[in-house]
Amino acid sequence: xxxxxxxxxxxxxxxxxxxxxxxxxxxxxxxxxxxxxxxxxxxxxxxxxxxxxxxxxxxxxxxxxxxxxxxxxxxxxxxxxxxxxxxxxxxxxxxxxxxxxxxxxxxxxxxxxxxxxxxxxxxxxxxxxxxxxxxxxxxxxxxxxxxxxxxxxxxxxxxxxxxxxxxxxxxxxxxxxxxxxxxxxxxxxxxxxxxxxxxxxxxxxxxxxxxxxxxxxxxxxxxxxxxxxxxxxxxxxxxxxxxxxxxxxxxxxxxxxxxxxxxxxxxxxxxxxxxxxxxxxxxxxxxxxxxxxxxxxxxxxxxxxxxxxxxxxxxxxxxxxxxxxxxxxxxxxxxxxxxxxxxxxxxxxxxxxxxxxxxxxxxxxxxxxxxxxxxxxxxxxxxxxxxxxxxxxxxxxxxxxxxxxxxxxxxxxxxxxxxxx
Amino acid sequence: xxxxxxxxxxxxxxxxxxxxxxxxxxxxxxxxxxxxxxxxxxxxxxxxxxxxxxxxxxxxxxxxxxxxxxxxxxxxxxxxxxxxxxxxxxxxxxxxxxxxxxxxxxxxxxxxxxxxxxxxxxxxxxxxxxxxxxxxxx
Numbered sequence: 001x002x003x004x005x006x007x008x009x010x011x012x013x014x015x016x017x018x019x020x021x022x023x024x025x026x027x028x029x030x031x032x033x034x035x036x037x038x039x040x041x042x043x044x045x046x047x048x049x050x051x052x053x054x055x056x057x058x059x060x061x062x063x064x065x066x067x068x069x070x071x072x073x074x075x076x077x078x079x080x081x082x083x084x085x086x087x088x089x090x091x092x093x094x095x096x097x098x099x100x101x102x103x104x105x106x107x108x109x110x111x112x113x114x115x116x117x118x119x120x121x122x123x124x125x126x127x128x129x130x131x132x133x134x135x136x137x138x139x140x141x142x143x144x145x146x147x148x149x150x151x152x153x154x155x156x157x158x159x160x161x162x163x164x165x166x167x168x169x170x171x172x173x174x175x176x177x178x179x180x181x182x183x184x185x186x187x188x189x190x191x192x193x194x195x196x197x198x199x200x201x202x203x204x205x206x207x208x209x210x211x212x213x214x215x216x217x218x219x220x221x222x223x224x225x226x227x228x229x230x231x232x233x234x235x236x237x238x239x240x241x242x243x244x245x246x247x248x249x250x251x252x253x254x255x256x257x258x259x260x261x262x263x264x265x266x267x268x269x270x271x272x273x274x275x276x277x278x279x280x281x282x283x284x285x286x287x288x289x290x291x292x293x294x295x296x297x298x299x300x301x302x303x304x305x306x307x308x309x310x311x312x313x314x315x316x317x318x319x320x321x322x323x324x325x326x327x328x329x330x331x332x333x334x335x336x337x338x339x340x341x342x343x344x345x346x347x348x349x350x351x352x353x354x355x356x357x358x359x360x361x362x363x364x365x366x367x368x369x370x371x372x373x374x375x376x377x378x379x380x381x382x383x384x385x386x387x388x389x390x391x392x393x394x395x396x397x398x399x400x401x402x403x404x405x406x407x408x409x410x411x412x413x414x415x416x417x418x419x420x421x
Numbered sequence: 422x423x424x425x426x427x428x429x430x431x432x433x434x435x436x437x438x439x440x441x442x443x444x445x446x447x448x449x450x451x452x453x454x455x456x457x458x459x460x461x462x463x464x465x466x467x468x469x470x471x472x473x474x475x476x477x478x479x480x481x482x483x484x485x486x487x488x489x490x491x492x493x494x495x496x497x498x499x500x501x502x503x504x505x506x507x508x509x510x511x512x513x514x515x516x517x518x519x520x521x522x523x524x525x526x527x528x529x530x531x532x533x534x535x536x537x538x539x540x541x542x543x544x545x546x547x548x549x550x551x552x553x554x555x556x557x558x559x
Contacts, residue, residue: 130490137489142429143455146553147517148485148492148505156483157507164481164533231499235484235528281507282454282515287481 005303007109010257012267015044016381018250021366022191023125030079032249033121037080040251045264054113056087057104059097059120060370065135066127093139095407098373098414104254105270119251122368132245139408141280152234152242154409155320159236161287166337170236174224175343176321177240184360186391191246191366196220241321248368250375266385272304272417278410292413293330300415308332310400313383315376317406318361327404355393376403384420423470427456436552439541441475444468454514473510475539482506484525508556522557
């Protein structure tokens with residue numbers, strides 16, 4: 001038996017910021033990180049002198065491939081005036097900045113540093129879809145690539161296994177998509193801050209204006225069932241089941257717990273961190289869950305001394321709609337095979353008992369892969385401090401929120417629990 | 422009988438010879454397909470090659486409409502999706518492979534649990550020759 005894991009000392013999160021996520025011709029990685037950094041600074045209630053930052057941990061996955069520039073640690077350190085302080089880049093595919101966060105938390109908890117900047121960035125949209133697909137495939141399992149699997153394909157196959165075992169179907173995936181869009185509509189930073197209904201209205205308006213046949217969808221599901229509006233990508237994954245290609249950056253400021261009140265009167269504490277690794281479709285324990293997520297969750301709950309029911313809201317890695325269903329089961333929020341029912345009943349909506357992806361999730365907020373992990377924490381930061389505006393969840397005494405990040409097809413998963421005290 | 426190393430290069434060579442091969446741990450008997458140089462059950466590294474009979478059933482699948490250039494070159498596209506699947510072999514191991522002989526444009530006709538038999542798809546010539554693992558309904 002190993003001894004229980006714990007953090008060496010308390011670590012607080014005292015600032016969080018992100019750029020807008022989207023596809024930008026006129027913004028590069030440095031521009032986006034500067035946006036995130038400036039917003040983070042503006043959220044530190046009592047101010048932060050950048051000279052007090054001891055180190056930078058930065059997540060990035062594909063910039064080497066897409067813009068032929070690696071070694072982003074010192075570039076960003078220089079951008080925000082931290083040189084010659086250390087800058088470390090982490091890579092965990094789509095979980096790259098969650099790994100940066102973990103390194104930052106461990107560095108502060110160990111007593112080595114007092115103030116650490118943690119963030120992530122990704123610049124993806126300057127390549128065409130084929131090139132982006134090829135780049136992301138660098139995080140795939142080689143046997144799956146050879147068998148013709150794409151990323152949506154791996155999640156599509158996961159969905160068929162889940163459907164077959166638990167009796168779910170495509171209609172249940174649509175519930176995830178509709179909810180994500182409803183939330184993102186209230187998030188000005190989201191890449192698609194429109195509801196499915198808004199998109200339908202836009203398309204109807206355009207067809208009417210151009211004198212083309214006007215689509216007659218009765219509701220959102222009929223729109224999502226329409227193969228013209230929502231074509232298949234990798235059945236049962238359709239266009240509206242998949243997160244987009246995005247550019248963006250995000251960052252958070254971590255400080256030693258005993259210093260937290262000198263930065264803000266409303267700090268959040270990083271009470272639980274967990275990380276796991278997982279195998280490909282041929283070798284994983286079971287096709288209907290992510291072993292790495294279960295491991296990460298168990299570790300984070302152990303460190304925090306909390307249970308799944310204590311987590312009041314969560315951002316989870318919905319790179320594809322089916323993934324959100326699996327994650328809310330793997331994190332212990334719902335029993336295996338019951339996640340899709342919970343979503344159907346509205347339990348995970350903004351006004352539900354367990355709001356999930358209030359930001360709109362990767363699907364709608366966008367997924368600049370290296371920026372996603374710390375980007376999720378920006379949402380939890382806003383929600384726990386009551387600063388989420390129109391999408392603020394109405395839970396009274398909201399104290400505990402969490403973020404789940406996944407890299408590749410489940411090869412790297414993390415879970416981070418934040419608490420307001 | 423076989424002294425090839427237990428790695429992916431040997432695995433691919435066997436596919437070229439129309440053989441689906443795995444490794445069996447000499448200490449605990451655990452089977453791995455594709456082969457592994459280290460047993461992840463008991464951590465022994467003494468292995469032997471075993472050939473799979475090539476019979477299995479479909480455990481999961483997807484019909485891919487937007488695929489990589491390699492598949493598009495074979496004539497697959499949005500109107501003609503190809504099928505990739507996860508196959509549970511009768512020996513107990515699981516492999517990922519292409520699924521032939523099913524209609525990717527009619528996913529509702531493809532059923533989990535369908536019995537399948539192995540096929541070896543040889544593509545390209547000389548130095549470009551590759552063999553793709555595939556399965557087809559029995």
